[in-house]
Amino acid sequence: MSIYSSSAFSDLSHSSSADTEAPLGELGQAPVVHPVQEVSDFERADRLAALPPERPSLWSVCGWKRLFDLMCVLLALPLVLPLLLGIALLVRITSDGPVFFLQKRVGRHGRQFTILKFRTMKHLAQGRHRAVTTAGNQPFTPIGPFLRRWKLDELPQLFNVLIGDMSMVGPRPKLPEHRVADLDCHPGITGAATIAFAREEAILARVPGHHLDDFYREIVLPAKLRLDQEYMARATFSSDFKLLLDTVLRRWDRSILGSLLESVGFGESGKAALNSPIMPAVKAGGDSMTQEEQLLEVQGVS
Numbered sequence: 001m002s003i004y005s006s007s008a009f010s011d012l013s014h015s016s017s018a019d020t021e022a023p024l025g026e027l028g029q030a031p032v033v034h035p036v037q038e039v040s041d042f043e044r045a046d047r048l049a050a051l052p053p054e055r056p057s058l059w060s061v062c063g064w065k066r067l068f069d070l071m072c073v074l075l076a077l078p079l080v081l082p083l084l085l086g087i088a089l090l091v092r093i094t095s096d097g098p099v100f101f102l103q104k105r106v107g108r109h110g111r112q113f114t115i116l117k118f119r120t121m122k123h124l125a126q127g128r129h130r131a132v133t134t135a136g137n138q139p140f141t142p143i144g145p146f147l148r149r150w151k152l153d154e155l156p157q158l159f160n161v162l163i164g165d166m167s168m169v170g171p172r173p174k175l176p177e178h179r180v181a182d183l184d185c186h187p188g189i190t191g192a193a194t195i196a197f198a199r200e201e202a203i204l205a206r207v208p209g210h211h212l213d214d215f216y217r218e219i220v221l222p223a224k225l226r227l228d229q230e231y232m233a234r235a236t237f238s239s240d241f242k243l244l245l246d247t248v249l250r251r252w253d254r255s256i257l258g259s260l261l262e263s264v265g266f267g268e269s270g271k272a273a274l275n276s277p278i279m280p281a282v283k284a285g286g287d288s289m290t291q292e293e294q295l296l297e298v299q300g301v302s
Helices: 009-017 041-049 063-094 144-149 157-162 192-196 200-204 209-233 237-248 255-263 267-274 291-298
Strands: 100-106 112-118 167-169 188-190
Touching: 063 112, 063 157, 063 167, 063 237, 112 157, 157 188, 167 237, 188 192, 188 237, 192 209, 192 237, 200 209, 209 255
Parallel strands: 167 188
Antiparallel strands: 100 112
C-alpha cells in the first residue's frame, strides 16, 4: 500500500463530481468541465473545516525533524551548489529579469514568508501571472519548462529550509488566496501531495480556462489538503526519508491522481495527460495551441 494513499481522497472527489463533468466525446474534443456551484470563501472554508481533523505526528513537529532538515541541507549543499550556480547563469542569459522568483506563501500557523525559486516565466514589469499554472497558460522562459519538469526551480528552497521557514518534507506552502487550512507543521519542499500531483500542470492544461480556478479550488486543493494531512498525521523518520528518495528518483505515484480524474469524468484523456511530458502548449512557430490541438498532441495525433 502506498504511503501517499488517502482514505478520504475518494470522498472528496466524489463530493465534487456531481457538479463537474468532462466527457471526452469524439477524438479531438477537449474535456469540458462545467462550473461548480458558486460558494463563498467562507462556505468553502466551513466545508473543509467540517472534515475530520488530522493532527501532525510527533515526528512532524519535534526538534529531531528540524535536525534532520539541517543535516539534509548541509550534506546536499556542497553537491548542489555547482548546479545552483549553473542554473542561475542559464536563467540570467536566456531571459531578461531577475534570476530568482520571490513570492509570499503561507507557512506554519498562518505566518507568511518569502519563498525562493528560480524564475521560469518571463518577467513582467507590471501586473502578475495567473495564480494557477498549467502547461500552456503561462509565458515560460526558454529553459522554464525543463526546470519545472525536473523540479529544479525548487532547489533554492534549500535556503528556506536552512533559515527555518520550511522543512524538507511537508505540505507545499500555498498562496494566501489558495489557503484552505492552517498548517500545524512547517511546509515542505516535497510532500505526499507533491508526489501524487507531480503531473498536475499537464492535467490542468485540459481544463477550459474559464473553469480553471473553480476546478482548482473545489477539487484539487481539497484533495491535496487531505493527502498532506493524512500523511503528516502518521509521518515518521523512515517515511520522510522514503518520500525524499522518491522525489529525487522521480518515482511519482500516479494512481491517486488517476483515481481523481476518473471520479470527475476525465477518463482516457486524463490518463494520457498523466503520461505526457509537462511542456508548454505551443506550436513550432511559437503560437499557443488551442484546447483541441493540445488534446490531439497528448493522444499522439498529428
